[in-house]
Amino acid sequence: MDLEEKISLLAAAAKYDASCASSGSGADSGSRGKCGFGASVPAGVCHSWTEDGRCVSLLKVLFSNSCRFDCAYCVNRASADLKRGSFTVQELVELTCEFYRRNYIEGLFLSSGIFADPDIVMEKLIETAKTLRRESGYGGYIHLKIIPGAGEKSIREAGVWADRLSVNIELPTDKSLQTLAPQKSGQVILGAMGDFSGLSAAFEEDRRKTRFLPQGKSAAPVFAPAGQSTQLIVGASAEDDRQIINLSSALYRKFSLRRVYYSAFIHPGGSARGSAGDLRLPDIPGPPLVREHRLYQADWLLRFYHFAADEILENNEPFLDSHIDPKTAWALRHLDFFPVEINRADYETLLRVPGIGAKTARRVLETRRSRSLSFDGLRRMGAVLKRARYFITCGGSFIERPDDPRRIRRILSDIDGAGMQLPLFEF
Ligand code: SF4
Structure with a gap:
């Protein structure tokens, strides 16, 4: 050869x-x-x-x-x-x-x-x-x-x-x-x-x-x-997202892993069950890419947004919502935590707001030392207001008052589309 x-x-x-x-x-x-x-x-x-x-x-x-x-x-x-x-x-x-x-x-x-x-x-x-x-x-x-x-x-x-x-x-x-x-x-x-x-x-x-x-x-x-990293295949076996997130969280804690990579299962034969027809493999139409994407987002919450594994999936929910990102899903389950006042909230609280990433949260704190912030200022700092609008106030004013979580979920699902356009680094 x-x-x-x-x-x-x-x-x-x-x-x-x-x-x-x-x-x-x-x-x-x-x-x-x-x-x-x-x-x-x-x-x-x-x-x-x-x-x-x-x-x-x-x-x-x-x-x-x-x-x-x-x-x-x-x-x-x-x-x-x-x-x-x-x-x-x-x-x-x-x-x-x-x-x-x-x-x-x-x-x-x-x-x-x-x-x-x-x-x-x-x-x-x-x-x-x-x-x-x-x-x-x-x-x-x-x-x-x-x-x-x-x-x-x-x-x-x-x-x-x-x-x-x-x-x-x-x-x-x-x-x-x-x-x-x-x-x-x-x-x-x-x-x-x-x-x-x-x-x-x-x-x-x-x-x-x-x-x-x-x-x-x-x-x-x-x-x-x-450092060290690892790969986990998603969808080749029956475990749910809750088990995967708990495992990742334990690996980060115990072995100081830099990254867990999630890899949507691809049938080795290219089609359902592969050309070998191995009955141990699941019969799924294609690689579960949206699931892989949501797991990456959940992983981001573990590593950079200070979420605990049991906050990402609560009450025995086995799978992440495929229509909205896991941070928005958490926010909709905890509307009582909101609104967050942008001119007063601490870093940890800002990190919980959908549409505000870690970089934006740091910028908010820095800017607030010299002046208070408006919605426009917040947008210029990188916040995604079409997502954050339901969860924040600026100087006591809302853009939109959160009412029905199902309605907000519907609107934010449309923003995500199939869930693949969401930026991985700021959500
Ligand atoms: S069969 Fe594939 S995954 Fe298993 S040890 Fe060999 S190369 Fe690695």
Whole structure:
């Protein structure tokens, strides 16, 4: 198989992994050096978004699409009848450097099928990252996948060369893993996340101790400065949104994850139940994209809007409202919390207003130090008044008094349309 063929095969095989975004890592990764080089076709280049909304390009490939595991939801599962291939470390190093020199990419996202013992697979990923850093002088972003079952030693080594590591939790419960990915175990996956957290804290402590060394002595290495992330497949198993949000909240708390990525389930055969007709998979007409979008919004509420998991879905509601975003849904359930007076409310209260994002809330507080705000001023600061209008007063005046929550819901549902136009960063 020639290199071009390998690129298209192993890039296509990697596209279902959503757990990459080159956020949280500065351009300077400590002692990793920098380079500015670039020749080949840009197959395998994907776009990711940083936490501040910046778009970055990554070369996203698998080292190999051969796999001993047989996860029902995966195109690369052992029982799938498909062409298999693997890069060599040298091929991947040259490819990454070439794409980087040509400005096709700002980073590498490297995962792999489990073609051998997990530590041996990890060794190949680590060798690629290490060669890029040490021999090619590559200073771009690197995201490596932790192969389930890899030991702490491999995770330690990977974190020294990569900016970010991730191990995919894949499904929300052990029961679903047993059904759809019987060779995987929740305990092993959570164990790897725990190893990462422990190592990250230990490296941080070493760096703190070696911060003020005499000249000539080098500080302790940085460990995966962009932290760890994970991916959760939505809709392949029966768990509801409540279980998913509770799980994400626990993962953020326990393992200080930077991101949980939600990936709407795509049938591996491309149609309902896939070409394999696997009865363990749900019979759904297409990927649940609106559900995925709402989960991202709920995740945003957990991480930036100080919502607790049980505030996002209350009273045993199993699923997020597909017609309105979860913050508006909360506001409509708590009309007694409103109206919020824009010229008096504190930051936490402002964050609860639909249409006012974290950035706008900070601007409001800053501006109020010198003058009071009008609705127009609020709009100029970025507030979405067609959403906020039912929930705020300015100097005691309403734009519109909230009356019937069902009417407001209807109007705001129309604003959202199918729910996909809502900006992810300010809602
Ligand atoms: S371990 Fe499972 S999800 Fe990963 S490549 Fe193999 S079959 Fe696919």
